[in-house]
Amino acid sequence: MRYYIGSEARLRRAVEDAAMSVFDGWCYEEVITPTVDYYALFEHGMGQMEAQRAFRFSDNDGRLLSLRPDVTSSVARAAATLLSERPRPLRLCYAASVFKQQQQSHAEWRRESTQLGCELLGPGGTIADLEMLAIAAEILSRLGLQESYCITINNVEIFNGIAAHLDLDESSREQMRQLIDTRDAAELRRFLMAYKTSTA
Numbered sequence: 001m002r003y004y005i006g007s008e009a010r011l012r013r014a015v016e017d018a019a020m021s022v023f024d025g026w027c028y029e030e031v032i033t034p035t036v037d038y039y040a041l042f043e044h045g046m047g048q049m050e051a052q053r054a055f056r057f058s059d060n061d062g063r064l065l066s067l068r069p070d071v072t073s074s075v076a077r078a079a080a081t082l083l084s085e086r087p088r089p090l091r092l093c094y095a096a097s098v099f100k101q102q103q104q105s106h107a108e109w110r111r112e113s114t115q116l117g118c119e120l121l122g123p124g125g126t127i128a129d130l131e132m133l134a135i136a137a138e139i140l141s142r143l144g145l146q147e148s149y150c151i152t153i154n155n156v157e158i159f160n161g162i163a164a165h166l167d168l169d170e171s172s173r174e175q176m177r178q179l180i181d182t183r184d185a186a187e188l189r190r191f192l193m194a195y196k197t198s199t200a
Contacts, residue, residue, distance in 0.1 A: 001111065012114070016095045018142045019116045023093035026135055028118045031092045033074035039066040045073025049174040050181070053100045055111075067099040071115045079121050088122025129153075154180065166195045 004012050020030070043051040046069065054069035068074065071094050079090055098115045118135060120128050133151060140149045159180065163173045179188040 015143060016114065016116060019139050020093065020095055022135060022139045022142060023118050025138075026091065026118075026131070028091040028093035031075055031078060031094050033068065033071055033078070033094065033096060035068050035097070036065050037068060037074060039064040041077060042066055042069055042073050045076060046070050047174050047177065049171075049178055053102075055099050055101060068096070069098055069100045071096050071098060071117060072119065075119050076121075079119070089128075090121040091118065092121070093118040152183075166192075168195075 023030075039051065039054065039056050042054055045051075051066075051069065054066040056064060056066050059065055075092050075094065079092065083090060095114060095116045097112055099112050102110055118132075120131060133153075136151055137146075140146060159177065163176065166172075168176065176188070176191060179191055
């Protein structure tokens, strides 16, 4: 429930414009996804626990809908359906509002935020990873932040290995994934310590 006025609005627009300009320079095509979509899409794309933070409601036919809590899920569906005949690699980008219910915290007002991103679909491996890192570095440099950022790299194979080693059930895997996604280091340490104690 936050308003952006004057200099804040201009700064927010400048950040979006800088990112979208970099994406365009790397030949990424903009995608605008629906603000309201089927809840099942996000549940499948984000996982059940994370999707439950979405604002949900039913339409007149009783179908469960959601305000968009994530753009990546929608872009993935567009790539798999509307763009299924397009040759790979696909380079898609977006700047869109996302809506999530927040837990009680000093940041509770952030129920609406902007998700800026790009998706490189098709190739994998080192070259694709390097392209993503170069794009992120270029955006941060354009914003004058070249001396004050740190890029964190995650790997799903490491996650899967830890989850298998700890013998996590589906609910615990989802809890650990959410803690990693939100970069909640203190809670993640507490979570892992509980398993270290129980397996010692």
